[in-house]
Amino acid sequence: MFFLFLSPFLIKELVMDIGEGFVFDLSGEHPELPFAEVISVFEALDLDFEVFGCFNRVLVVGVEGLDVEYLSGRLSMSHRVCSLVGFERDYSGLIEVSSSLRPEGSFCVRAVNRGGSCGGRDVEREVGGVIDGVVDLDDPDVVYRVFIVDGGYVLGRELSDIDRGKFDRWKPTVRPHFSPVGINPRFARLIVNLSRVGRDEVLLDPFAGTGSFLIEGGFVRAFPVGVDIDRDMLLGCRRNLDFVGLDSDLIQADALNLPFRERSVDAVVADPPYGRSSRVDAGSLDELINKSVEEMFRVLKKKGYLVLVLPEGTDLIGWADEIESYRVRVHRSLTRVIRIFRRS
Numbered sequence: 559m560f561f562l563f564l565s566p567f568l569i570k571e572l573v574m575d576i577g578e579g580f581v582f583d584l585s586g587e588h589p590e591l592p593f594a595e596v597i598s599v600f601e602a603l604d605l606d607f608e609v610f611g612c613f614n615r616v617l618v619v620g621v622e623g624l625d626v627e628y629l630s631g632r633l634s635m636s637h638r639v640c641s642l643v644g645f646e647r648d649y650s651g652l653i654e655v656s657s658s659l660r661p662e663g664s665f666c667v668r669a670v671n672r673g674g675s676c677g678g679r680d681v682e683r684e685v686g687g688v689i690d691g692v693v694d695l696d697d698p699d700v701v702y703r704v705f706i707v708d709g710g711y712v713l714g715r716e717l718s719d720i721d722r723g724k725f726d727r728w729k730p731t732v733r734p735h736f737s738p739v740g741i742n743p744r745f746a747r748l749i750v751n752l753s754r755v756g757r758d759e760v761l762l763d764p765f766a767g768t769g770s771f772l773i774e775g776g777f778v779r780a781f782p783v784g785v786d787i788d789r790d791m792l793l794g795c796r797r798n799l800d801f802v803g804l805d806s807d808l809i810q811a812d813a814l815n816l817p818f819r820e821r822s823v824d825a826v827v828a829d830p831p832y833g834r835s836s837r838v839d840a841g842s843l844d845e846l847i848n849k850s851v852e853e854m855f856r857v858l859k860k861k862g863y864l865v866l867v868l869p870e871g872t873d874l875i876g877w878a879d880e881i882e883s884y885r886v887r888v889h890r891s892l893t894r895v896i897r898i899f900r901r902s
């Protein structure tokens with residue numbers, strides 16, 4: 559991951575080269591994952607993009623051909639997406655850019671301090687005062703967002719306010735089949751996004767459980783395929799998929815011997831059993847994980863991604879294809895490690 563701070567002038571030049579400029583308002587749930595998720599989805603969609611900078615959860619990028627509606631529906635760790643209007647080092651530059659704005663319909667300005675030196679309220683009032691239009695604080699047609707960052711001001715026009723509350727509608731406790739192994743939808747969506755699975759591509763989960771990853775794979779319009787050794791779990795998984803109105807191929811099989819041809823799936827996501835609340839069907843946990851990872855690599859297409867969710871300390875033999883890993887603390891006695899591999 560890299561962080562740049564380019565001059566506003568350079569940013570404008572680069573945006574012209576690379577397509578449109580966008581600002582992503584990232585969530586603060588994790589220091590790296592919200593950024594990684596956005597980049598992974600760009601890669602999943604095969605987009606040309608350039609990161610201009612990431613300043614305390616404000617990501618500024620140039621992207622060609624972005625489908626903002628699909629992307630906003632897909633992300634789990636971003637609050638909103640804006641088109642980039644200006645990126646100014648000085649306050650006077652911000653005021654100058656703002657005074658050239660002529661929104662169609664009513665507007666409002668929302669400013670937030672993300673490591674900058676002045677307060678959001680004053681900026682809202684002063685920027686709002688120079689924009690040529692009718693202010694409506696309750697139901698504006700256009701929302702301008704000012705991010706006051708360390709060393710400058712990022713001005714965006716809001717394109718989408720991401721509905722992150724939607725994930726609660728199918729959280730494990732609401733779904734008809736509950737098991738303590740069920741992963742919450744927001745985290746499951748993140749894992750699916752990190753797998754870079756594209757629309758209509760096959761996403762395999764060889765330890766499907768209650769179907770958390772399959773559900774998110776279905777929502778992003780991939781083609782989910784689930785394997786589990788436990789028939790009852792698969793029946794419950796089917797009920798959960800029906801509950802959200804999605805479909806998936808479900809196969810009762812052993813993850814150590816997957817019933818698929820070599821290089822036949824586009825992406826794999828896996829949350830192997832930890833042994834405490836889930837059933838382990840192998841000699842030992844380490845054996846199950848290491849052998850099943852070998853199987854996952856066998857069935858994964860070249861350049862396809864495998865995302866593993868493992869408890870910290872799992873003894874996984876080294877794979878040269880590992881490209882990223884992230885630690886996520888769940889509670890006092892569980893820290894998960896997300897390990898991402900790209901098949902060479």
Ligand SMILES: C[S@@+](CC[C@H](N)C(=O)[O-])C[C@H]1O[C@@H](n2cnc3c(N)ncnc32)[C@H](O)[C@@H]1O
Nearest residue numbers: 740741765767768770786787788812813829839
């Ligand atoms: C940690 S749970 C997965 C939970 C799932 N991610 C969810 O959100 O519901 C692990 C699953 O692996 C299954 N399992 C255990 N050993 C297996 C094996 N050898 N092959 C396939 N599935 C296995 C268990 O039945 C269990 O459903």
